Amino acid sequence: MNTMFTQGPSLISRLALALFVSALMIFVDHKYDGFASIKVYLNSLVSPLQYVASLPGQLLSSSAQRFTSHQRLLEENAQLTLQAMSMSEQLQRFDLLKAENERLRTLLGSPVNAPTEIMVTELMAVDNxxxxxxxxxxxxxxxxxxxxxxxxxDKGVVGQIMQVGTTNSRVLLLADITHAIPLRNARNNVRLVANGSGQIDELLLEHVAHSADLRVGDLLVSSGLGDVFPEGYPTAKITSILRDESRPFAQVTATPIAQLDRLRYLLLLWPEDAPSRPIMPDAENSQADFATNGAEQ
Structure with a gap:
């Protein structure tokens, strides 16, 4: 057996010596600050190791902070989107009510029926x-x-729900050739019916008398007749009027206010007499509360 490592002082003696030297160095350093220069040197020597050791934690902290900031921005963006959609719905009505208030002060006892609840929905697909x-x-x-x-x-009427599935629904746009909507001129209350032309940016006003007081640029809003579309929502603007006496009616075209070719976020309306009420999953309750409160204010 090799006894090289068993030679010399015993382990207890070595321990006692180490403790004595340690205590002496602590005393000298405390009383006389004798190791100040050595400390500086050792700190300089160890600092790169400290930096490397703390690097993973710093990277993890930075990544977590960035993820949190990104998540917060997404939540704020969703909330602002809901707020913008809710405010645009109210603004559409307020502009009309302001004009009506100036022209129909004696009829304030018959206010426009406003929807009591709204819900934001998002475009999933476009029919090809x-x-x-x-x-x-x-x-x-x-x-x-x-x-x-x-x-x-956020501009005006887009269309109506034509088919309801379990988790999605199909919307028939205003400009579809099979769609029609009763309107009235916001300027003078002339009532009209707009049919879709099959073109995304054009509506046809049917059976318009040559003597009808219409002008290019007139705003047409939903009249509320037919109990489908609530009254007072911007729908179209008149773009051309052709009065050909050889024809029984004037040829009038209009452009939808809604940007039918740029849809993404939409609003669903529940009037007071709607056959159902909005139902929101638990994960969306806060958004539903926001939308409902916004519509009621």
């Missing part, structure tokens, strides 16, 4: 049939959506 203008949105029967429900964007 060239002869049909329809879209699919991400709200369906489980959210309380019903057939014939009014759909808006």
């Amino acid at each position: 049939n060239p002869f049909s203008l329809q879209i699919v949105v991400d709200k369906g029967a489980i959210h309380g959506v019903y057939e014939g429900q009014t759909v808006l964007d």
Whole structure:
């Protein structure tokens, strides 16, 4: 057996010596600050190791902070989107009510019926049939959506729900050739009916008398007749009027206010007499509360 490592002082003696030397060095350093220069040197020598040791923690902390900031921005963006959509819906009504207040002061006892609840929905798909203008949105029967429900964007009326699935619904756009909506001129209350032309940016006003007081640029709003679209929402602007006496009616075209070719976020309206009420999943309750409160104010 090799006894090289067993030679010399015993382990207890070595321990005692080490403790004595340690205590002596602590005393000298405390009383006389004798190791100041050595400390500086050792700190300089160890600092790169300290930096390397703390680097993973710093990277993890930075990544977590960035992820939190990104998540917060997404939540704020979603909240602001809801707020903008809710405010645009109210603004559409307020502009009309202001004009009506100036012209119909004696009829303030008959206010426009406002929807009591709204819900934001998002575009999922666009129908690729060239002869049909329809879209699919991400709200369906489980959210309380019903057939014939009014759909808006942040500008005006988009169309109505024509088919309801469990989790999504199909929307028939204003400009579809099979769609018609009763309107009235916001300037003078002349009542009209607008049919879709099959073109995304054009509506046809049917059976307009040559003597009708219409002008290019007139704003047309939903009249509320037919009990489908609530009264008072911007729908179209007159773009051309052709009065050919050889024809029984004037040829009038209008452009939808809603940007039917740029839809993303939309509003679903539930008037007071709607056949169903909005139903929101638990994860969306806060958004539903926000939308409902915004519509009621």
